[in-house]
Amino acid sequence: MSNYIKSETYGRADNYNFLSSEHYHTITYQFATADGATVGDRKIVKAGTVFSKDITTYDENSSAVTTTTVLGIVFHDVDVTDGPEMGALLVGGRVFADRITATSAQKSALTAMGIFFDTYGDTTRAY
Numbered sequence: 001m002s003n004y005i006k007s008e009t010y011g012r013a014d015n016y017n018f019l020s021s022e023h024y025h026t027i028t029y030q031f032a033t034a035d036g037a038t039v040g041d042r043k044i045v046k047a048g049t050v051f052s053k054d055i056t057t058y059d060e061n062s063s064a065v066t067t068t069t070v071l072g073i074v075f076h077d078v079d080v081t082d083g084p085e086m087g088a089l090l091v092g093g094r095v096f097a098d099r100i101t102a103t104s105a106q107k108s109a110l111t112a113m114g115i116f117f118d119t120y121g122d123t124t125r126a127y
Helices: 104-113
Strands: 019-031 037-039 042-045 050-058 064-074 085-096 115-118
Touching (some): 104 115
Parallel strands (some): 085 115
Antiparallel strands (some): 037 042, 050 064, 064 085
8 A cells, every 4th residue: 555645736836936045934724715805627735825714703792893814824825626635834933034925914913923923035055
């Protein structure tokens, strides 16, 4: 008996790295099919996407209040074509600012949770 692991990049030829430090923190999250974007014939939640959800709470008058809450950055591509799938959300660490598309409000929320944006480029070392 053998195991088969399918590894595929969707819409990118390279291994798109947005981490600027090896120190990071992720959590497990179940992504729904509705969370994915269509890439070819698949529904993919793309790595590097700032992921947020609408959260409904109730105020003191029992009125529903819906706010959009940033949960983290999608760590790896997640294929949700065939239904909900588990994936990872980055909730702490350092990322390259130019590789994450986020509004200023999203960046503020990510910084508040422990994700920091670096503006310097890749480090290349000669051995």
